[in-house]
Amino acid sequence: MAKFGLLGKDIGYSFSKTFFSIKFEKESLPHSYENFDLTCIENFEELLSENPDIKGLNVTIPYKEAIIPHLFKLDKESRSIGAVNTIKFRKDGKLIGYNTDHYGFATALAEFLPIKEKTALILGTGGASKAIEYVLDALGFSYYNVSRNPEKGQFGYDELTSKIIKQHFLIVNCTPLGTSPNTHQFPDIPYIHLTTDHVLFDLIYNPRETEFMKRGASKGARVSNGFTMLKYQALKSWDIWNSK
Incomplete structure (x- = not known):
């Protein structure tokens, strides 16, 4: 039996285990998928030694960037993005980093184009946001990141004026705000200035409808959670794990 899993921190909410467990059962595949919840990335080597039968991993918050020094090399996309969400275990024991978030997001976003x-405004500056930037660059979007600690060329949340909101028609939440069980949380943007021309895309998929989405929908904006993105990036990960 081959073992696959998700590497992250405080990931009890994750749907990846359910997604792959159902897939393995439906297709009668003799595999398992587990959550590997690490308090710090320094415990990664210990995880590997205790689980020699791991054949592939997904990576989520907060380790999409921190995992990179532990890998043998990165593929072209993950190197360009600067973040990894999929690890392939080669037969020679080498660990190769990939990023399938960009594929998942691009495929899911296509349903809302044009x-x-x-x-666009990208809420957050972590590993997930880097994949979003990669896609928006490829699609020819102009965008700004919004951060609690903005650097040059970024906005702070308190800088988001009516004009800024009305000039940026795609808003992507790459923060964990609103993830179950903290469903009352939401990014602090001026929702009052949203219109029917806006699209609010939340990378969160649990709950299905976040407070971010509810507030956007109340203004007539089109909204999406991250489930479709999760599905497509997961299937892409599966293709990578099974490639020669």
Whole structure:
């Protein structure tokens, strides 16, 4: 039996285990999928030694960037993005980093195109946001990151004026705010300025409808959670794990 799993921290909420467990059962595959919840990335080597039968891993918050020094090499996309969400275990024992988040997001976003203008705000600056930037660059969007601690060329949440919101028609939440069980949380943006021309895309998929989405929908914006993105990136991960 081959073992696959998800590497992250505080990941009890994750749907990946359910997704792959159902897939393995439906297809009668003799595999298992487990959550590997690490308090710090330094415990990764110990995890490997205790689980020699691991054949592939997904990686989530907060280790999409921190995992990179532990890998043998990265593929072209993950190297460009600067974040990894999929690890392939080669037969020679080498660990190769990939990123399938960009594929999942691009595929899911396609359902909402075209958007009035190719302008976007990306909420958050972590590993997940880097894959979103990669996709928006490829699609010709202009965008700004929004951060609690903004650097040059970024906005702070308190800087988001009516004009800024009305000039950026795609808003992507890459923060964990609103993830179960903290469903009352939401990114602090001025939702009052949203319109029917806006699309709010939340990478969170648990709960199915976040407070971020509810507030956008109340203004007539089109909204999406991250489930479709999760599905497509997971299937892409599966293809990578099974490639020669």
